[in-house]
Amino acid sequence: MAETGRDIAKAAELLRSGEVVAIPTETVYGLAANALNPEACVRIFEIKERPFFDPLIVHIRGIEEVLRYAIEFPPEAKELCQRYWPGPLTVVLKKREIIPDIVTAGHDSVALRVPAHEVTLNLLQMLDFPLAAPSANPFGYVSPTRASHVEKQLGSKIPYILDGGPCRVGIESTIIRFGGERPELLRLGGMDTRILKETLGEFTESLHQGSNPGAPGQLDQHYAPLTRFILLKTGEQPFPIKGVKTALIRFRDYSTDFPEQDQYILSDTGDLHIAANQLFAVLRETDEKGYGQIIAETVPEVGIGRAINDRLRRAAAKGISPE
Ligand code: TXA
Numbered sequence: 001m002a003e004t005g006r007d008i009a010k011a012a013e014l015l016r017s018g019e020v021v022a023i024p025t026e027t028v029y030g031l032a033a034n035a036l037n038p039e040a041c042v043r044i045f046e047i048k049e050r051p052f053f054d055p056l057i058v059h060i061r062g063i064e065e066v067l068r069y070a071i072e073f074p075p076e077a078k079e080l081c082q083r084y085w086p087g088p089l090t091v092v093l094k095k096r097e098i099i100p101d102i103v104t105a106g107h108d109s110v111a112l113r114v115p116a117h118e119v120t121l122n123l124l125q126m127l128d129f130p131l132a133a134p135s136a137n138p139f140g141y142v143s144p145t146r147a148s149h150v151e152k153q154l155g156s157k158i159p160y161i162l163d164g165g166p167c168r169v170g171i172e173s174t175i176i177r178f179g180g181e182r183p184e185l186l187r188l189g190g191m192d193t194r195i196l197k198e199t200l201g202e203f204t205e206s207l208h209q210g211s212n213p214g215a216p217g218q219l220d221q222h223y224a225p226l227t228r229f230i231l232l233k234t235g236e237q238p239f240p241i242k243g244v245k246t247a248l249i250r251f252r253d254y255s256t257d258f259p260e261q262d263q264y265i266l267s268d269t270g271d272l273h274i275a276a277n278q279l280f281a282v283l284r285e286t287d288e289k290g291y292g293q294i295i296a297e298t299v300p301e302v303g304i305g306r307a308i309n310d311r312l313r314r315a316a317a318k319g320i321s322p323e
């Protein structure tokens, strides 16, 4: 069983000796190892049961470290990072030799991010290497936003969970790739895309590219609960099936045609940031309560709402989705 605690020095010591440790970030908990140690990184893939074609994000302590790991830092990437790091932004840049192939799945680019979490920033300060860390969940399952989520699923496989409290943002970072003709948005996440437009002007969206294992990340079916999961469009009526205990996940208010105790509201004030913060915890809770099916409604497709809907669609890709 993993020990859960707030001992940063202990986490640092384990990481130095090549162990894998769960760490808090503002988005979700990560499963971290020394990014410059290929054997330690292989352990991440084993523990997560993650396919080797899916590359890892490398967490660094500040913008001044970018050129240690990337060959170039285009001005528009730099501007974006200056504005939003530490924060839920990951940039993909041409990599230097020092980053092992296992981290980038053999690609010539590396994903870098400075997390906005004091505990992990302090940890990075104590280390003389960056941390490769995917979300700390079994591959394809919902990402963890509490130390207890990690403990439940991966507790038997790692020695230590560094507890930083509940994650503030609650969904993963926004990923942008640089180095092509235009910046490319690869994953919707904790950053509002309106903010991206403001800083970058033009960029292309290359979302949902990854049912092709050749292209990194973004598998269609991901973030998925084990229970049958159905996604409704906003305003569409839920259709309970007789004899099947059903949970209903809604954005802001209760449906009058459904038992209230089986309804889960993401934000009763209609705040999309709160909804993002609650999303994965609610998916886990409903998945663990023994429901026969979970029905969810999309949220307004604006700002961070796009990233929430993206996660809901992927969760539903396994079940029956009307979209
Ligand atoms: O918020 C987050 O980003 C969290 C926390 C722990 O930092 N991490 C996270 O990692 O969500 P993960 O492994 O669940 O997602 C990493 C994704 C990959 O699936 C891939 O889409 C993208 O990052 N990625 C990593 N390296 C890449 C590269 N070289 N080129 C393109 N995409 C890359």
Ligand code: MG
Binding pocket: 134, 135, 143
């Ligand atoms: Mg993940």
